[in-house]
Amino acid sequence: MGTLLRAAWHIALKDVAIEWRTKTAFASGLVFAVLVLAVLFFSRDPTAVSSQDIAPGALWVTFTFAAMLGLNRAFLLEREMRALDGILLTPAPKSAIFWGKFGANLVFVGTIEAISLPLFVLFYDVPVWIRLGELVLVIAMATIAFVAVGTLLSAMAVRTRYAELMLPLLLLPFLVPPLVGGVQLTARLLEGRPLSDLGGWLRLIGAFDVAFVTLAALLFQVVLDE
């Protein structure tokens, strides 16, 4: 267990370090998120629908697209000069690669979300601070779901010639439950509804997290086998 965690930590650290030095994926992911937030603002009739009404949807669509962009990067990085083979040659257990990538992706997607959230408040004029703690919890739970499935599927997508095309095609159906749950919960939180109103959706995303983190970790080895 110790070696697994240590190996995973080093792999995650390596990815974060690469991102820290180049900042290309991060910068493009962030600009993309801001663009989506801004474009979605105009996807309504301003005389009939207020921006607050579409705010939860806009937030989650932005998160989904930004996450997808970041997840694509995770293994494309390893494809260049067959870097993945290098990692596979180390004595690190294969599951460490999954957990390492999972951790690095969580950091990457989480950071983009953390920066787009204040921008979202600024653009859409929504009172997030009433229930900020709960909102952060919902975002964290849904992000775990996005990243768990995304890490597995991006490892698969890079093995094809059309990685950028295959990942959204395969990933989006899996994002439906956390995405719909996230939108519903955000809408309720922004209205200041009580916690008892949130139970069902929270349980759904929680169950999704447990099921798909387990499944992705198990199936990841199958994807890496040569």
Next chain:
Amino acid sequence: MTLRESATRIARAGMVITVLALAGLAAVYVRALRYTPVEMNQGAAQKIFYVHVPAAWSALLAISITGLLSILYLWLKDRRIDLAAAASAEVGVAFACVMLTTGPIWGKPIWGTWWTWDARLTSTLFLFLLFVGYLVLRGVLVDPGIRGRLSAVIGIMGMMLVPFIHLTVYMFRTLHPAPIVLKPSAPSLPGVMLVTLMSSLGVFTLLYIGFMMQRYALGLLREAREEELAHAS
């Protein structure tokens, strides 16, 4: 027996089953249109039920079998299992197309709308899209070993996803007719209609088996051809 011979034999058997099933389908049409009473509230539109429900059944059967074969493939690593899973997925997608086109045709006169984001509609739509993705993925992977493993992963993940999507949309809202045949109490469908539906279900299952066998044999033949070419060069 060589691979090619066994594939030809399976293809022939599949063809016989398909022809029988198609004859059965014609009989079901005649029975549904001529000898089954018109439903009181829905009128003629209800007749599509005898095609829609069995097509949906075959699609879900096919996709479940793909999921089960995917697990089996990862366990036994037999390439024939992978070919069978792919054959089942392809046939399932075809049946899903029938289901997704007959559904709206019925929905327009009865619900007043071609499409609605109801639990069952949405989950089958996403299932359909996921399995189209499965087939696309198979198409872009060249190495049979990798193709088998990666598509098995999607098959298994897809099976796990279905209940979640269903629950998600159910919590969103639902409009689809409640089950009238597979429910805890006795089926509430009148006897004549039930017989028509059941025979149609049987015919569609047979159709699935016939298609699936032929598609599987085609996959085997393709493998055999590739092997021959590899030896020749």
